Amino acid sequence: xxxxxxxxxxxxxxxxxxxxxxxxxxxxxxxxxxxxxxxxxxxxxxxxxxxxxxxxxxxxxxxxxxxxxxxxxxxxxxxxxxxxxxxxxxxxxxxxxxxxxxxxxxxxxxxxxxxxxxxxxxxxxxxxxxxxxxxxxxxxxxxxxxxxxxxxxxxxxxxxxxxxxxxxxxxxxxxxxxxxxxxxxxxxxxxxxxxxxxxxxxxxxxxxxxxxxxxxxxxxxxxxxxxxxxxxxxxxxxxxxxxxxxxxxxxxxxxxxxxxxxxxxxxxxxxxxxxxxxxxxxxxxxxxxxxxxxxxxxxxxxxxxxxxxxxxxxxxxxxxxxxxxxxxxxxxxxxxxxxxxxxxxx
Amino acid sequence: xxxxxxxxxxxxxxxxxxxxxxxxxxxxxxxxxxxxxxxxxxxxxxxxxxxxxxxxxxxxxxxxxxxxxxxxxxxxxxxxxxxxxxxxxxxxxxxxxxxxxxxxxxxxxxxxxxxxxxxxxxxxxxxxxxxxxxxxxxxxxxxxxxxxxxxxxxxxxxxxxxxxxxxxxxxxxxxxxxxxxxxxxxxxxxxxxxxxxxxxxxxxxxxxxxxxxxxxxxxxxxxxxxxxxxxxxxxxxxxx
Amino acid sequence: xxxxxxxxxxxxxxxxxxxxxxxxxxxxxxxxxxxxxxxxxxxxxxxxxxxxxxxxxxxxxxxxxxxxxxxxxxxxxxxxxxxxxxxxxxxxxxxxxxxxxxxxxxxxxxxxxxxxxxxxxxxxxxxxxxxxxxxxxxxxxxxxxxxxxxxxxxxxxxxxxxxxxxxxxxxxxxxxxxxxxxxxxxxxxxxxxxxxxxxxxxxxxxxxxxxxxxxxxxxxxxxxxxxxxxxxxxxxxxxxxxxxxxxxxxxxxxxxxxxxxxxxxxxxxxxxxxxxxxxxxxxxxxxxxxxxxxxxxxxxxxxx
Numbered sequence: 001x002x003x004x005x006x007x008x009x010x011x012x013x014x015x016x017x018x019x020x021x022x023x024x025x026x027x028x029x030x031x032x033x034x035x036x037x038x039x040x041x042x043x044x045x046x047x048x049x050x051x052x053x054x055x056x057x058x059x060x061x062x063x064x065x066x067x068x069x070x071x072x073x074x075x076x077x078x079x080x081x082x083x084x085x086x087x088x089x090x091x092x093x094x095x096x097x098x099x100x101x102x103x104x105x106x107x108x109x110x111x112x113x114x115x116x117x118x119x120x121x122x123x124x125x126x127x128x129x130x131x132x133x134x135x136x137x138x139x140x141x142x143x144x145x146x147x148x149x150x151x152x153x154x155x156x157x158x159x160x161x162x163x164x165x166x167x168x169x170x171x172x173x174x175x176x177x178x179x180x181x182x183x184x185x186x187x188x189x190x191x192x193x194x195x196x197x198x199x200x201x202x203x204x205x206x207x208x209x210x211x212x213x214x215x216x217x218x219x220x221x222x223x224x225x226x227x228x229x230x231x232x233x234x235x236x237x238x239x240x241x242x243x244x245x246x247x248x249x250x251x252x253x254x255x256x257x258x259x260x261x262x263x264x265x266x267x268x269x270x271x272x273x274x275x276x277x278x279x280x281x282x283x284x285x286x287x288x289x290x291x292x293x294x295x296x297x298x299x300x301x302x303x304x305x306x307x308x309x310x311x312x313x314x315x316x317x318x319x320x321x322x323x324x325x326x327x328x329x330x331x332x333x334x335x336x337x338x339x340x341x342x343x344x345x346x
Numbered sequence: 347x348x349x350x351x352x353x354x355x356x357x358x359x360x361x362x363x364x365x366x367x368x369x370x371x372x373x374x375x376x377x378x379x380x381x382x383x384x385x386x387x388x389x390x391x392x393x394x395x396x397x398x399x400x401x402x403x404x405x406x407x408x409x410x411x412x413x414x415x416x417x418x419x420x421x422x423x424x425x426x427x428x429x430x431x432x433x434x435x436x437x438x439x440x441x442x443x444x445x446x447x448x449x450x451x452x453x454x455x456x457x458x459x460x461x462x463x464x465x466x467x468x469x470x471x472x473x474x475x476x477x478x479x480x481x482x483x484x485x486x487x488x489x490x491x492x493x494x495x496x497x498x499x500x501x502x503x504x505x506x507x508x509x510x511x512x513x514x515x516x517x518x519x520x521x522x523x524x525x526x527x528x529x530x531x532x533x534x535x536x537x538x539x540x541x542x543x544x545x546x547x548x549x550x551x552x553x554x555x556x557x558x559x560x561x562x563x564x565x566x567x568x569x570x571x572x573x574x575x576x577x578x579x580x581x582x583x584x585x586x
Numbered sequence: 587x588x589x590x591x592x593x594x595x596x597x598x599x600x601x602x603x604x605x606x607x608x609x610x611x612x613x614x615x616x617x618x619x620x621x622x623x624x625x626x627x628x629x630x631x632x633x634x635x636x637x638x639x640x641x642x643x644x645x646x647x648x649x650x651x652x653x654x655x656x657x658x659x660x661x662x663x664x665x666x667x668x669x670x671x672x673x674x675x676x677x678x679x680x681x682x683x684x685x686x687x688x689x690x691x692x693x694x695x696x697x698x699x700x701x702x703x704x705x706x707x708x709x710x711x712x713x714x715x716x717x718x719x720x721x722x723x724x725x726x727x728x729x730x731x732x733x734x735x736x737x738x739x740x741x742x743x744x745x746x747x748x749x750x751x752x753x754x755x756x757x758x759x760x761x762x763x764x765x766x767x768x769x770x771x772x773x774x775x776x777x778x779x780x781x782x783x784x785x786x787x788x789x790x791x792x793x794x795x796x797x798x799x800x801x802x803x804x805x806x807x808x809x810x811x812x813x814x815x816x817x818x819x820x821x822x823x824x825x826x827x828x829x830x831x832x833x834x835x836x837x838x839x840x841x842x843x844x845x846x847x848x849x850x851x852x853x854x855x856x857x858x859x860x861x862x863x864x865x866x867x868x869x870x871x872x873x874x875x876x877x878x879x880x881x882x883x884x885x886x887x888x889x890x
Contacts, residue, residue, distance in 0.1 A: 003427060003440035003448075032804030042809050042842030049805060076417035099767040104829035177651075180766065187767040195764075195773060195805060196836035221438030224428060227417045231380055235411075236484070237404030237432040282418035285438050307804055316772040316802025 004285055012286060016293035020058070023297045027054045032307045056192045056202060057303045058296035060262045061272075063209045063254040065295025066216050068269025069287050070251035073223035074244060075151045082255035082269035085139050085158035085248075087132050089165025091259035094131025096172055096184055098124040122201050125260045132256025135161065136249060149244045190265030190320030192303050198261075205257050212254045216288045219247055223284035265299070267323040271330050272298050278337075302326070347372060347544045351386070354522055354537075356487070359507075359514040361531035361552075362524040364541035365565050370524040371412075373541070374492045377522065378409050390488070404432035408481035410491040414473060416465050422476045423461040426451055429483030451482040455509065470497035478506070482513075489513070491523045495530060503527065507534040532556055532579045540564055552579055620726030623681035628670060631708055631863035632684045633658050635718060638864035639730040646678045649685075654857075675701075682724055711784050714738070714862050734864060741867025742788060745874050749790035752878040759791040759877060760813035760845070764820055764836075766827055772802045776819075781862045789873035791815070809842050815877055816845040821857040852876050 002008070028050050029035055038046055067082040075084070082088065102123060112119035143149060143157040169188070173181045222243045225233035230240045258265070272294045273287060280286045302322040309317055347369045354360045362370050375381045376388055379395055388395045390406065398406075408429070416425070429451065430444040452458045455475040465473060474497055481489055489510070495503040511534045513519045525531045531538060532552040540548045540555060542564035548555045556579060561569045569583040626647040627633040633652035636645050642657055650666045652658055664674045672695055675683060683696055684704045696703050704724070706717045715735050722731025761776040776782045777797040786793050794811040795801065818833050828836075830853040841847045856872065858865035 003442070003445040004438070005441065006437070006439040009437070009439060031806055033806040033810050037810055038842070045840060045842045046806055046809065048839075073417075078418070096767060104827055104832055107828055108832060183765055183767040187765075191772075194836075197839055218436055221431060221434070221436070224420075224438070225431060227420065228414060228425075228428075229411075231375075231378070231411055232409065232414065234380060234400075235378055235404065235407070235409035236428060237401045239400050277418070281424075282420055283424065311801055311803040311807060312797060315804075316774070 004283065009285065009289075012280075013289045013293075016290050020293040020296050020300075023300055024054045024058070027057075027300050027304050030304055030308060032311075052198060052202070053192055053303060053307075054300055056198065056262065057299040059202060059206055059209050060192065060258045060265065061268055061295035061297070061299030062213060062292040063258045063295070064265065064268040065272035065291035065298070066213050066288055067251040067254040067258075069273045069284065069291050070216055070219075070223070070247050071269070072273055073226055073284055074247050074251065075155055076227065076229075077151075077155070078274065079270070080155075081267075082251065082258070083162070083264060083266070085154060085252060086161030086165060087135050087139075087252045087255045088259045088264040089162050089169070090135030090138075091128040091132040091256045092188060092264055093165050093168050093172070095124055095128035095260060095263070096169060096187070098127030100172070100176070100180070102127070119200055121204070125201055128260035129256055132252070132260065135165075136252040136256065139252070140245075140248065148241055149248060154248070186318065187263050189318035190263035190323075191318040192262050192299075201261060205261055208257055209254060212250045213288070213292055215246065215250050217285075219243060220284040220288045223247075223288075224282075227282070263318075263320065265320045265323055267320075267327040267330075268295055268299055271323070271326060274330070274334065299323075349545050350541065352539050352546060352549055354520055356520050357514050357518040358536045359511050359521045359534060360523070361535035361538045362522060362541065363528060363531060363538055364547075368541040368564075369544060370541060371492055374490050374522070374524050377488075377490050378407065379403065401432055404484065404486075406486050407488045407490060408484040408486035410474075410478050410481045410489065410494050412493040412496060414465075414477050419464050419466065421462055421464055422452070422457065422468065422479075423448065425465055425476055426461075426479045426483050429480035432484060447485065448479075448483045451479040452476070454482060455479045456505075471499060471502045474498060475502070475506075478509075487519060489519060489521045491521065493524055493526060496526060503530050504533075507531075510534065528556065528561075528581045529579075532581070556581060618681055620724065623725050624678070625682040625684065625725060626664065626675055626678065626680045627652060628665065628683070628685040629708070630654065631714075631861050632706075632717065632721070634863045634865070635714070635721060635734075639718065639721065639727055639734050641721070641725055641727055641730070644725060646680050647675065672696075684721075708862050709781060710862065711742070711781070711788075711866065714864070714866060718864075738864065738867050742870050745867070745870035746788060746790075748871070748874050749788075749878060752790075752874070752880070757791045757815055757877045758794045758811070758813045758844075759786050759815045759817060760794050760808060760811065761786070761817045761819055764818055764827070764833060772804055773808055774800065774802050775808075776860075777801055781866075782819075782860055785859075785866065785870050785873055786877075788870050789877050791873065791877045805840060809840065812844050814844045814848070814850060816843070816851045817873075817876060818851065818853045819859055820853055820855055821860070 028047055031046070031050055033046075035043070035046070064082055068080070071080040071082060071084060072078055074080070107123055108120040109123050110118055111121045139154070139157050139161055140149070142160075143153045145153065169184070173184045176184065222233065222238045225236050225238050226240070226243070234240050255269070272291055276287055276290050276294050280290060299319070303319050306317050306319050306322050309315075350369065350373065362373060364370050372381065376383055377395075379388075382396065390398070395403065426448040427440060427444065430440060430448060431438065434440055434444065449458065449461075452461055455478050457472065457475045457479060460468060460472055460476065465476065468476065474494060478494065491510075495506050498506060507530055510521045510523065514521055514536070523531070523535070535552060537550060538548070538552050538555045539546060540560065547564045548560055553573070556571050558569055558571055561567055561571070561581065567583050569581050572580045572582060574580060624644050624646045625636065625641075627636060627645055628649040630649070630652045633645065633648050634654050636642065637655050637658060645658070645661060647664045648658055648661045649670070650663045652661075662674070662678075664671050670685070670692060672692065675696070676699060680701060682702045682704065684706070685692070686705050686708075693703050693705070702724070704720070706720060707713050708717050715738070718731045718735050722728040761782050763774045763776070765774065775795045776793070777795040777799055778793060779798045780800070783793050794813045816837065820827050820833060833853050834851045837843075837846050837851050845851055854872065854876070856869070858869050859872070
């Protein structure tokens, strides 16, 4: 049993990054159409488009996977995932309402103008993000007692908040016309990519996600300690309340950002941490950085698979469908194996 | 609890006794700063513990809780290595020295063979020893143990207390143990603090403190306290 | 003897009285002559057609989606596409109800109340003519029906002629419905065997989509199809949606596509473009204008 030195850490992280880079390179070469069928000019555009999608998958996948790791540690429950506390419901409702009510002129607000270049902000996504922040504040307010965040109360609050947003979204869909309802249902399955350029949204989200992941990397030691309960963790030097608060906020912000960008893609935050635990064990110091690349790879592969399905068979399948379909065999494997999956009771 | 006041000297093995609800665990948690006192203070080396920083305190005081289950599947070695947490940096990277310390701690509790085993697959007693090893790996001067022998069989109970006494005598570590078992505590502890009715009923050496009257007053049992020829103190409850 | 007879008669009367409500045979209502019949229309294009035939006064109720023409809006609403108030329909005592829901119970309930039900197919140009004829017969308005059919036929013919004047057909066209919710990664397109497809062919265009009905494809696929004109159909009936500029700018980076390169990305907001009805003549004319702009020479790749 080896100790985790800085060197081993860096080697592992670097190795994971190389894996992701390899997957990303391949992903640029496969897609909806054979890459050889494009002439030089079109090829450039298509590669750019695929690159954007790969980066989006990396951002969203990393955010969801690390958020999943954090929630599983925070709630001491291997079945926790980023949407368990209702942030995805809030972000989804924000995006849906923004799509319905924001008039076209307000959809893309120019925030920066430098000569010819214009940077616009997608206000619909922003609606989702703001709603997510409100939800985080609401959940925190409801779940905390005398400044303390208890895992059980968090889960219960999450159930309530999720139910609330599910009802609100259902209400919106029911009142909407047929076509809008179909679009809402479709969007709720989650999907990457966009016809127009999404570099600006990614540019805004990326620093947030990178910062969040960095926070988790430092919190990882604390996640290990929390696995033994807050008393033990405190006795080993962890500032439990501060750690919990930070983890909760950061994990929720990452989840909310993902949903605002790409809709509520499910299962990434649940499956990737578990698969990584099967490979490297439950040590969060490794899980956090590996989830970054694990999530990126998982979502990139899922997105490519979806893109490669011929449109005669099933065009425009949302990526969330593939991740959900992965969930079923995953859970079967989870049930049959026992080792290193999750631990004992809380 | 009201008016509980006692002092523990360096290098002492002190047993904290009392019936259920007398506040034994509360005292342990107060020392661990898991609770803050509504009145009065806890002093470590003369300094109020309330002002101590989290990391510093963890290097000076170690905790062995009564029951320990992990939410995730850590091995014994990984668990003991967590005891080095207060000594590793923010990222938690461990050195060769940390590894040696952890291994040595496992040796001391006679659990090296369990190093690669998952914590959940250990028996209650084995798990307790691993947790104790973790506390030892912290290299703290004070160990606080909450009912450490409650899940151990009789042999391991005595092994544990013998180990604690060894730590106290040979390494000068202070140990504060809460206990249900009067006899084991009496056999090994340097001093006993007996709580009853929210206050201290008696403090002193086992021979001085454990009397039939005290047992009746605090625990509500009628017992005989017998001194064996070799000096062992044995409490024999009368069976009615 | 008399008492026995009275008893029998009473029992018989009682039996009849009890049995009568059990009879659920459709009660034949006094049939009105066709030119007096009233109609409830739950299909927007049928409502439109009725008004176009001058039968507005005969329409007594509509669905919530029937918002054209303006005069139709004052009519009482009895439901939407799926959920229709049976009681309200009965209250109005119409002679004819036109709908296209597949709710068999609704059909049965109306029929058993003596109301004639029609659920005509209205998906192609020929369907429109057929429905006009049908409505004309049902409502004693054959003459108005014929006039409308004639008008539409000539409008479509005129559009066709215009195509021949302006240039050869076979302009590669893509018709797409942009998504309202979220960014929408893939492109929703209209394929063959649809009304739009028919109009496109009529207007001298060639639908680049090789599929039937509707599909969603990746932008990469659209690049391989290389349409010369992209028509963005955004009726704006479901949500405010984006501005024309925003729709076009979403495509702007795809200048590998001929349509984008030559700036022929058009946003059309008319709902009659995609729904068959009496305005299809206008729809055809509109498409001709889009595909073969006034005075433009035949596009270079029409020679393919």
